[in-house]
Amino acid sequence: MDPTNDSAVTSPLSPAEDVARGTGVSLWKQIAERIEAEIVEGRLTPGARLPTENELAERFGVNRHTLRRALASLTERRLIEATPGRGTFVKEPPIRYPINARTRFSEIVSREGRAPSGRLIGSRVEPASAEIAQALGLAPGAEVLRVDVIREADGVPITVASHWYEADRCRDLDLLVAATGSVTRALETLGLGDYRRLETRITARPADEEDCRLLALPSGRTVMVVDAINGDPQRRPIQYSHARFCADRVQLVVKT
Amino acid sequence: MDPTNDSAVTSPLSPAEDVARGTGVSLWKQIAERIEAEIVEGRLTPGARLPTENELAERFGVNRHTLRRALASLTERRLIEATPGRGTFVKEPPIRYPINARTRFSEIVSREGRAPSGRLIGSRVEPASAEIAQALGLAPGAEVLRVDVIREADGVPITVASHWYEADRCRDLDLLVAATGSVTRALETLGLGDYRRLETRITARPADEEDCRLLALPSGRTVMVVDAINGDPQRRPIQYSHARFCADRVQLVVKT
DNA sequence: CGGATTTGTATATTCATCTATACAAACAGG
DNA sequence: CCTGTTTGTATAGATGAATATACAAATCCG
Structure with missing residues (x-):
């Protein structure tokens, strides 16, 4: 606004x-x-x-x-x-954000007549927690690349997300995200552009201090927490995502 | 009802x-x-x-x-x-009662899925008042036939009307109305079935005692008073009508 | 910084809506 | 005629809607 x-x-x-x-x-x-x-x-x-x-x-x-x-x-x-x-x-x-097999932030936002943009806000290689290892089909403690991004529509922050990838497979993904501002573009460069949504879990909670700062929210506002697994066409997991959507600005749409 | x-x-x-x-x-x-x-x-x-x-x-x-x-x-x-x-x-x-060039009680009531009927309740030859003479294009005092009728839908009184005709032209009209229960039928017999509405004036007032009795109304109910001139195809007046419609049971419809 | 503007909050009062209880009037059936 | 049923009317009280007045807090501009 x-x-x-x-x-x-x-x-x-x-x-x-x-x-x-x-x-x-x-x-x-x-x-x-x-x-x-x-x-x-x-x-x-x-x-x-x-x-x-x-x-x-x-x-x-x-x-x-x-x-x-x-x-x-x-x-x-x-x-x-x-x-x-x-x-x-x-x-x-609010942006109507469909959750389906092919969920692409930039396309969704553009389709709503808004200008999408993204920004890398951090990255590091770290050992996979039990949860992440299980989601990605890796051994616990295996090296994973964590990429933190913020995504905006018309310059207004919409979602903050942390993504985890198998480190060996997505070695320079963070540099590509930083260069292009788009996770999908970066994955395309690595030959993984045809990824699809395998699983989505949605909860909601008040935004914590960090999310409020990143999403430019007054304290106490609600975020929707979307944990998801994306996989390649053979349904092997390639990305585990933990995203917080601003509930004031996004409306998740699930069609059954 | x-x-x-x-x-x-x-x-x-x-x-x-x-x-x-x-x-x-x-x-x-x-x-x-x-x-x-x-x-x-x-x-x-x-x-x-x-x-x-x-x-x-x-x-x-x-x-x-x-x-x-x-x-x-x-x-x-x-x-x-x-x-x-x-x-x-x-x-x-309420019965939707269109007021147009060809206004026929029986047709209107039938079209609303109700059974129309009519009844002669009085008639006499009298000298025309100034108003009636003017409406019918006669000299004041000329002989006119006054016919009083009541009309019903499904046996429920809908309207009470007094009609005035040039006496020489409509000599036995009252007998025909009494026999057929329909003014239109009686006029057809006299070769005047193709009459049409030349002018209509509508007011409303509380029903008087006589109208309440004839229309089976509790005292104080409202009637719509419709004064009209009907004429032959050459637009010469043949009937002056002073009708009282029960406002609870009829809705006059004028299309412009 | 001060003044103007605009929204936010508080207090008080009146009227409309909603609820509760009681009884009167009219109708129908045995 | 009497009883039961159903609508009509009356009184009273609580809550929400609408109004009025006053002042606080936040923003903007000169």
């Missing part, structure tokens, strides 16, 4: 909006639905600034607190976000 | 119906919408008896008065009707 466009205050909402009383539908809900329609129909685009609370209250002919109740509803559903002193802005919709 | 089918108490409404709280939509409105859907979708047919108020309250998990508020909404909109001691019944929908 790019909230710097403060001059975009010309609201598409019409000057006076009537809300019906006595119909059994609360005023706040009617207002929330009106504003949501503007967003859904594209008349209020992501990053656009809404009129002030006082303006909206006057426009709908209600008390400011009634109006705030409507905004609270939209905030709760992550359609808008407000900052004291600055205003209320339309949020970017 | 035929409310005598008391054995039709097997309600299509499911045994338990959840209504959502805290959504900004009142409970009573959700319940009213649920019941209306049953009616609109044909699962509750005209004349059917709804479960008792206590049953419905228990079914929706609300207090009886909340349930009554929902029923009040449906009653107000004339979808249902309740009688103490008997129960609450689905009403017949």
Whole structure:
């Protein structure tokens, strides 16, 4: 979300909006639905600034607190976000991130009309833990290459991930990731571009301090933790991944 | 409406119906919408008896008065009707009565799946008032035949009307109406079956005592008063009509 | 830094919604 | 006619919605 466009205050909402009383539908809900329609129909685009609370209250002919109740509803559903002193802005919709056999970050983000980018934030060779060794079909303690990356859409961090590879097989993968900014591209260079998702496990938890810093999150926000194994066409494991997706910015989609 | 089918108490409404709280939509409105859907979708047919108020309250998990508020909404909109001691019944929908060049009572009622009938309730030759003379293009005081009819759908009175014709031109029209029960049929016999609507004026008022009696209405109900001129194909006036339609049972439809 | 602006929080009041209890009125059936 | 059933009306209280007033906190700009 790019909230710097403060001059975009010309609201598409019409000057006076009537809300019906006595119909059994609360005023706040009617207002929330009106504003949501503007967003859904594209008349209020992501990053656009809404009129002030006082303006909206006057426009709908209600008390400011009634109006705030409507905004609270939209905030709760992550359609808008407000900052004291600055205003209320339309949020970017979460990225729909399909989990299937061929899960590719760059393609997914591009398909949502967003610019994907990635960045190596660390790498090292280390002995495989029992869990990683088992996932990759290696002996415990075998050398594995750990690659830490952060991935962004339109410059906004979306996910932080640690990947582990058999060290002998993926010797300079980290250098390729650093050079290209893309894990898929790096794997293609090593002849492993046709990898596919073998298994995915999803949990969620509050983001820890490190993830908050990397993902530019206020403390306490939720991340979805996605542990996955990717393998080659013969289904031999080549990558174990431990990723944290920002729950505000990503929506995982599983089709069955 | 035929409310005598008391054995039709097997309600299509499911045994338990959840209504959502805290959504900004009142409970009573959700319940009213649920019941209306049953009616609109044909699962509750005209004349059917709804479960008792206590049953419905228990079914929706609300207090009886909340349930009554929902029923009040449906009653107000004339979808249902309740009688103490008997129960609450689905009403017949009003007859949609198009007002256009070729307005024929019998055809309209038949098209709504109802059985039309008519009855002569009086007739006489009288001097034309200034208004009637003007409408029929006659000299004031000229002899006109006044014919009073009542019209029913499925035996329920729908409209009471007084018609005035030039006496010389429609000498035995009243006898024909009495014999056939249909004004259109009588006019056809006189070679005037191709009449068409030249002008229609619509007002509304509370029904007077006479109209309440003829239309089988409780006192105070509203009638729509439709004053109309019908003419022959050359647009010469042949009939002036002063009709009172029961507003509960008829819905006038004008297409522009 | 100070002032203006905007959102966030608090307190108080009124009205609508929802619930509970009780009894009256009308209808149907034995 | 009496009893049972069902809707209609009344009273009371709790909670949510809506309104009003006031002030705090955060941001932006000159």
